[in-house]
Amino acid sequence: MDFAKPIRSGPVLVTGGAGYVGSHAVRCLQANDIDVVVVDNLSTGFERLISAPLEVCDLRDKEGLFDVMRRHKPRAVMHFAARCYVGESVRDPLGYYETNVIGAWNLLSCMKEVRCQTLVMSSTCAVYGVPQSLPIPDDHSRRPISPYGRSKLAVEFLAEDFSRAYGFRVGRLRYFNAAGASQDASIGELHEPETHVIPLVMRATQPGAQPFTIYGTDYDTPDGTCIRDYVHVEDLADAHLLALKRCEDHGGFACNLGTGRGFSVREVISSVERVTGLHVSYRTGDRREGDPPILVSGGRFAGDVLGWRPKRAELDRIVEDAWRFEQTQTSGGKAP
Ligand SMILES: NC(=O)c1ccc[n+]([C@@H]2O[C@H](COP(=O)([O-])OP(=O)(O)OC[C@H]3O[C@@H](n4cnc5c(N)ncnc54)[C@H](O)[C@@H]3O)[C@@H](O)[C@H]2O)c1
The missing domain is CATH 3.90.25.10 (UDP-galactose 4-epimerase, domain 1)
Structure with missing residues (x-):
C-alpha cells in the first residue's frame, strides 16, 4: 500500500473537459491559476468549448492514455468523460459499460502507474435509483435502476477499492440536474440529441x-x-475546485451536489x-x-464540509x- 502525500505540482488532467460540465470546470480551474490538460475523444464534446491544451484520446485506449499521463505528470485528475443518457444505456449496455467502466478502469490503472492518486469524479443521483427517503441524503442506499446508473456506481466501487488498497483520494460528486451556462454565455450545453x-x-x-x-x-x-x-453548471464547477482541495488536504469522500x-x-x-x-x-x-x-x-456534506454554497x-x-x-x-x- 502506498499512502504517499499528494503531488502538488503539475496540471490537473480533465477527462471529458470538452463536454458540458467539464468545460465549465476547466474554466474554473484556469480562473484559479491551475494548469489544465484536457483528455477527450470529442464524441459528444467540442474543442471550441475549451481554451486549454487538448489531448484527443479515448479512455478505452489504455496505451494512449498512459502515454498522455506519462507526458503530463498530472497532480490530480477530474473525471467527467462518460456516456450519460439513461434511455440509450438501456439499449446499449455494452457501450455504456465499455466507456464508463473500462474507461474508468484504464484511467485509475494509469493513475496508479504514474503515482497520481487524487481523483475528483462525476457521479450522479442516478446511483440511488428510486429514493427511499426525500430529500435524498448523502448516505442514501445505492440501488440504481438503469445501466447508466449501474455503470456509474461500478466506477464509484472501483474508486473506493483503489482508495482502500492504494491510498487514492477520491471525491465522488453525485450531481442532480446540471443546468444553465456560463455567465458570459460563451460556453453551455450542446448535447445532441438533447435530452435535458x-x-x-x-x-x-x-x-x-x-x-x-x-x-x-x-x-x-x-x-x-x-x-x-436543478444545479447551475458554474456552481458545479466551483464544487469541483473545493472537492480537489478537500481531497488533497484531507482525503476522499462522497456527496450530493444539488440545491x-x-x-x-x-x-x-x-x-x-x-x-x-x-x-x-x-x-x-x-x-x-x-x-x-x-x-x-x-445532502449536507457539500455545504457543511466543502463549504459549497450554490x-x-x-x-x-x-x-x-x-x-x-x-x-x-x-x-x-x-x-x-
Ligand atoms: N449533465 C448532467 O445533468 C449530469 C448529471 C449527473 C451526472 N453527470 C455526469 O457528469 C459527467 C459529464 O456530463 P456532461 O453532461 O458534461 O456530458 P457531455 O457528454 O457533455 O461530456 C462528456 C465528455 O466526455 C467525452 N467522452 C465521452 N466518452 C469518452 C471516451 N471514451 N474517451 C474520452 N472522452 C470521452 C465527450 O466527448 C464529452 O466531451 C458525466 O460523467 C455524467 O455522467 C452529468
Whole structure:
C-alpha cells in the first residue's frame, strides 16, 4: 500500500473537459491559476468549448492514455468523460459499460502507474435509483435502476477499492440536474440529441419547433409533473475546485451536489416563458419507465464540509443563463 502525500505540482488532467460540465470546470480551474490538460475523444464534446491544451484520446485506449499521463505528470485528475443518457444505456449496455467502466478502469490503472492518486469524479443521483427517503441524503442506499446508473456506481466501487488498497483520494460528486451556462454565455450545453428539460423547453419556444413533451402529469406531486433539483453548471464547477482541495488536504469522500430545492416540469415551462417572453408549445404524454416522481438533494456534506454554497440556485437565473447561451447558437457565437 502506498499512502504517499499528494503531488502538488503539475496540471490537473480533465477527462471529458470538452463536454458540458467539464468545460465549465476547466474554466474554473484556469480562473484559479491551475494548469489544465484536457483528455477527450470529442464524441459528444467540442474543442471550441475549451481554451486549454487538448489531448484527443479515448479512455478505452489504455496505451494512449498512459502515454498522455506519462507526458503530463498530472497532480490530480477530474473525471467527467462518460456516456450519460439513461434511455440509450438501456439499449446499449455494452457501450455504456465499455466507456464508463473500462474507461474508468484504464484511467485509475494509469493513475496508479504514474503515482497520481487524487481523483475528483462525476457521479450522479442516478446511483440511488428510486429514493427511499426525500430529500435524498448523502448516505442514501445505492440501488440504481438503469445501466447508466449501474455503470456509474461500478466506477464509484472501483474508486473506493483503489482508495482502500492504494491510498487514492477520491471525491465522488453525485450531481442532480446540471443546468444553465456560463455567465458570459460563451460556453453551455450542446448535447445532441438533447435530452435535458431546460434546453428542450427553450427550443419549444421557436416557431415551427417540435412541441415539448411532458412525460407524466399524474405523479403524486403538487402539479402532477416530475420534480427535479436543478444545479447551475458554474456552481458545479466551483464544487469541483473545493472537492480537489478537500481531497488533497484531507482525503476522499462522497456527496450530493444539488440545491435542495425541486422544481416541477410545469414550473420549468413557466420560468422559460417568464425569462424569454415567449410561449412554450407543449403536449402531454405517458410516464416514462424509470422516472422517479421527485429527485431532490438533501445532502449536507457539500455545504457543511466543502463549504459549497450554490450562488446561482434560482430557477429563473439558471434559465436566463441557459437562454443567453442558446441565443448565441443562432447569432454567430455572440451573446445578445
Ligand atoms: N449533465 C448532467 O445533468 C449530469 C448529471 C449527473 C451526472 N453527470 C455526469 O457528469 C459527467 C459529464 O456530463 P456532461 O453532461 O458534461 O456530458 P457531455 O457528454 O457533455 O461530456 C462528456 C465528455 O466526455 C467525452 N467522452 C465521452 N466518452 C469518452 C471516451 N471514451 N474517451 C474520452 N472522452 C470521452 C465527450 O466527448 C464529452 O466531451 C458525466 O460523467 C455524467 O455522467 C452529468
